[in-house]
Amino acid sequence: MTENASRFREFKMPDVGEGLTEAEILKWYVQPGDTVTDGQVVCEVETAKAAVELPIPYDGVVHELRFPEGTTVDVGQVIISVDVAPGTASGETAGGAASGEAPAAPAPPAAAQEEPAEAAPKGRTPVLVGYGVAETSTRRRPRRTTAPAAQVPVQQAAAALQGELNGSGTGAAGGGLNGSRALADIPPGALGSRPLAKPPVRKLAKDLGVDLAQVVPTGPDGVITRDDVRAVVAPPAPETAPAPAGPEPAGEVLPPVAPAQPGARETRIPVKGVRKATAAAMVGSAFTAPHVTEFVTFDISRTMKLVEELKTDPDLAGVRVNPLLLIARALLVAVRRNPGINASWDEADQEIVQKHYVNLGIAAATPRGLIVPNIKDAQDKTLPELAAALGELVSVAREGKTTPAAMQGGTITITNVGVFGIDSGTPILNPGESAILAVGAIKLLPWVHKGKVKPRQVTTLGLSFDHRLIDGELGSRFLADIAAILEQPKKLITWV
Incomplete structure (x- = not known):
């Protein structure tokens, strides 16, 4: 070599x-x-x-x-x-000079040369x-006596030293560190095992100027979490602005508005990455699957009251409860009653593929474009588990960390246009799926309730489906079931 x-x-x-x-x-x-x-x-x-x-x-x-x-x-x-x-240097190998001569760089401090090997327990490090x-080995690898090798422990202590590592491998005093700082000055634990943390957590620590070697881990197997890193910073910065008073939106991610350049009459935005793929997928879906869209408007007041009650339920403490949670649950119950809606069209074999699982997609608008991550096997989740999964999905999408795996294998999708104040629309199918539900804005409107006109909370749902495998009867029954559940949420129990 x-x-x-x-x-x-x-x-x-x-x-x-x-x-x-x-x-x-x-x-x-x-x-x-x-x-x-x-x-x-x-x-x-x-x-x-x-x-x-x-x-x-x-x-x-x-x-x-x-x-x-x-x-x-x-x-x-x-x-x-x-x-x-x-x-x-040229002509040398990692083990020393090829000629056998001593390296020209100054030797590291005595502490680094004479440190004996230490016994370490045999084990497996995740x-x-x-x-x-x-x-893990049974004995620590002995340190080399050449100047470049002194950089090995320095790399482990780089975060603790906050930039004092000399990139050339030799310090001003010939000790491997800038100035005259000795290895004895390195904080305790900096030369030990590398702290366990996922790459996004390491980046967060770097951005906040936090030394991971000084963070107390609370995750499983001693893994440092985001909360552990944020706990070191005082005072903690709020992650989101406080929510305004009033009804809580159903939960779709809103992208930031890009400011216009001063004096510019137009802005050209390259279409690539997620936006390019989304555009191609939507064109392909619109012109290959024959779309049919149906709408239903109904009184959702009882569901909104149930949402407020669930927010104080101890079993749902720590998770976000909003209308989208119960809409998702209503959809899953309706899929169980109408399993033909949860299918796809196999063009190559000219077959309808019936899915016996529900990977529930949630359309999310992000700065990079529209993405549809999905909750795997949503039909098996309890209400607290579904709430936690929805909260995690939205949080990850906001951070721009949604993985490709999270967007694959969806079977049916919910898109929440109500957060934009829109009553309804004709959503385009996510490629490979046969149905998508659009949730409109929830508004206080005059409504006939028990024979009298009263102010009630009303919304409109729109369902688009692939007419090759879903006929009008199936699509109508499915949409009517969702509306019936949300109008009378006790059906979440009686229809299970």
Whole structure:
């Protein structure tokens, strides 16, 4: 193996979805000369399905970024190279000089040369980034006496030292650190095992200036969570603005409004990534599946009252309860009563594929475009479990962290246009599905109730379905069942 082959590792653009051929580099989190560790997120890329953070599987120093931000790269192309033996001079190997002569760089401090190997318990350390499970050795690897090797413990303490690591591997005093700081000054625990945290949590800690070595983990198996990192920062910053008084919206994610450039008469926005894929999918769906849309307007006052009661239920403490939760539950009950609605059309075999599970999609508007993540096997979830799944889905979508896997395999979808104040609409089917339910705004309107005109909370549902496999009778019964449940929510019990 050549010197370069042994020193430099090349990381290729992976297929982060299923069969995707390209991805756009949205942001680099590192630059040439930066120290990286195994599992550290180095960039964010956008595929046709989602934005994904990519961790690097090597320890070392960034040698080269092959593509700038905004570049679309084919899967399999090298995007970054890492020097895994930084500081090794030409003609040397990672183990020392090829000629056998002593290295020219000053030796590390005595503490680093004379430290004896320590016994460590035999065990398995979980790895969070997808590179398997590391087997811990029975003895610590002895430190080398060359100057470049002194960078190994320094890399582990980089966060604690807050930028005092000298990228060349030698300090001003020849000790491997800038100035005269000794290894004894490193905070306790900085040279121990690497804190366990997922890449997004590591990025959050970096953004907040938090040293993970000083964070007390509360997650399973000693994993550091987002809340653990935020707990270190005082005072904690509020994640969202307080909700205004009044009825709570059903819960679709709202994208931020992009400000217009001063003096600009028009703005051109490149269509790529999620927006490009969404546009192609919608055109394909609209012109291949014969859409039929039906509407129903009804009194949802009893469901809204039930929502307010459930918000104080101890069994639902800590999860978000809103109208969308009970609408989703009503849809699942209606699917059980009308299983033919939960199917797809197989064009190649000319067959109707009946689904015996419900992967419930929730359409979400994000800055990158419309995405439809889904809740897997929603039909098996209790109400608290469904509430937790909906809350997690919306939270992840807001952060832009929805994975491609979360958007695959959907069977039926809910789109909530009511949060925009819209009464209803004709939604287009999510490709591969046969039905989509549009939820309109919930408004206080005059309504005939028990023979008298009274102000009642009213809404409109719109159901689009594929007329190749769902006829008018099935579609009408399904939509009527949802409306009946929401008008009389006790049917959530009697119809189960």
